[in-house]
Amino acid sequence: MFKILAIGCGNMGGACLQAMLVGSKADDTLFDIVDRNTEKRKIFESLGVRNSYSKVPTQLDNYDAILLGIKPLASAELLFGIKNALANVSEQKRPLLISMMAGITMDALEQNSGIHKRVRIMPNLPVRYGRGTCAWYPLNLNAHELKRIEVCLQTMGQLVRLDSDDALDRFTALIGSGPGYCYYFIDAMAHAAKTLGFEHQEASEMLAQTFLGSLELFQKANTGIETWKDRVASKGGSTREAYQIMDDANLQNCFTSALNAAYQRNVELRKGSENEF
Numbered sequence: 311m312f313k314i315l316a317i318g319c320g321n322m323g324g325a326c327l328q329a330m331l332v333g334s335k336a337d338d339t340l341f342d343i344v345d346r347n348t349e350k351r352k353i354f355e356s357l358g359v360r361n362s363y364s365k366v367p368t369q370l371d372n373y374d375a376i377l378l379g380i381k382p383l384a385s386a387e388l389l390f391g392i393k394n395a396l397a398n399v400s401e402q403k404r405p406l407l408i409s410m411m412a413g414i415t416m417d418a419l420e421q422n423s424g425i426h427k428r429v430r431i432m433p434n435l436p437v438r439y440g441r442g443t444c445a446w447y448p449l450n451l452n453a454h455e456l457k458r459i460e461v462c463l464q465t466m467g468q469l470v471r472l473d474s475d476d477a478l479d480r481f482t483a484l485i486g487s488g489p490g491y492c493y494y495f496i497d498a499m500a501h502a503a504k505t506l507g508f509e510h511q512e513a514s515e516m517l518a519q520t521f522l523g524s525l526e527l528f529q530k531a532n533t534g535i536e537t538w539k540d541r542v543a544s545k546g547g548s549t550r551e552a553y554q555i556m557d558d559a560n561l562q563n564c565f566t567s568a569l570n571a572a573y574q575r576n577v578e579l580r581k582g583s584e585n586e587f
C-alpha cells in the first residue's frame with residue numbers, strides 16, 4: 311500500500327491527480343486530497359479518492375508521499391504547517407515531498423518543510439489524459455521509492471528525468487509552456503486563414519485535427535521531423551512556397567528568442583521566490 315496526500319486539486323494538481331487516479335486503479339496506491347473548494351473535492355471523490363479534506367490534516371506521518379499542487383505564493387505557510395506537523399517524526403518516517411510548484415527550489419522545499427526526500431515535477435496540462443510530458447527531479451530517494459514514484463508519474467504520459475533546478479527551468483521553457491505554444495500557433499494560423507475565407511473557429515478545429523494527425527504519423531513512424539518536413543513539401547509546390555516565406559521571416563530566430571526569454575523569466579521567478587522564503 312502506498313498512500314499519497316494531494317494538496318491542491320486545481321488546474322494542474324487536478325490534472326495530475328486525475329491521471330494518477332485513473333492510471334493507478336489496478337495497483338495499491340491510495341489517494342487522500344486537500345482542497346478548500348468543495349466542488350473540486352466532489353469531482354475527485356467521484357473518481358475514487360479515499361478521504362477528502364478542506365484543510366491539511368494534523369497527522370501526516372501515515373502518508374508515504376505528499377503531492378503539492380498549490381500556487382507558489384501560497385506555499386510558505388503551508389510548508390511551515392507541514393514542518394510543524396512532522397516536527398516529532400523521525401526523518402525516516404516522514405513522507406516524501408513531491409512538488410509541482412514552478413520556481414520553488416529543492417533547497418527552499420527542504421528548508422521550509424523539513425523533508426529531506428523530495429521530488430520536483432514539472433507536468434504540462436495534457437497529463438490529465440495521460441498524454442502529457444512530465445519532468446521529474448528526485449533527490450535522496452532510495453531505489454524502491456524511486457521506482458514507486460516513477461510508476462506513479464508514468465500515468466501522466468512521457469516522463470523525463472532531470473537533475474537540477476536549472477534543468478527544470480529549461481524544460482519548463484520548452485515543454486511546460488509547450489501547450490501554450492501549440493495554441494498560439496493554431497490561433498495565429500487561424501487568424502491568417504481568414505484571408506483565405508475561413509472562419510477562425512472552423513480553421514482552428516481543422517488545424518487542431520491536422521496537428522494531431524500529422525503528429526501521430528510522426529510518432530508512429532521511425533522517421534525524424536526534418537524528413538517529414540521535406541517529404542510533405544515537393545519541390546516547386548505550394549507548401550515549399552509557404553516554407554520560403556517563413557524562412558525569409560527568420561522564424562527560427564524568433565523561436566530561439568522566445569524560448570530563451572521564457573527560460574530567463576523562469577530563472578527570475580526562481581530567484582524571486584528564493585528571496586521571498
Ligand SMILES: NC(=O)c1ccc[n+]([C@@H]2O[C@H](COP(=O)([O-])OP(=O)(O)OC[C@H]3O[C@@H](n4cnc5c(N)ncnc54)[C@H](OP(=O)(O)O)[C@@H]3O)[C@@H](O)[C@H]2O)c1
Pocket residue numbers: 317318319320321322323324344345346347350364365366379380381382384388410411412432433434435486
Ligand atoms: N497551470 C499550469 O500549466 C502549470 C504547469 C506546471 C506547474 N504548475 C504548478 O502547479 C501549481 C498549481 O497551479 P494551478 O494553476 O493548478 O493552481 P490552482 O488552479 O489555483 O489550484 C490550486 C488549488 O489549491 C487550493 N489551495 C491552495 N492553498 C490551499 C490550502 N492551504 N488548503 C487547501 N486548498 C488550497 C486552491 O483553492 P483556492 O482556489 O480557494 O485558492 C485551488 O483549488 C502551481 O504551483 C504551478 O506553479 C502549473
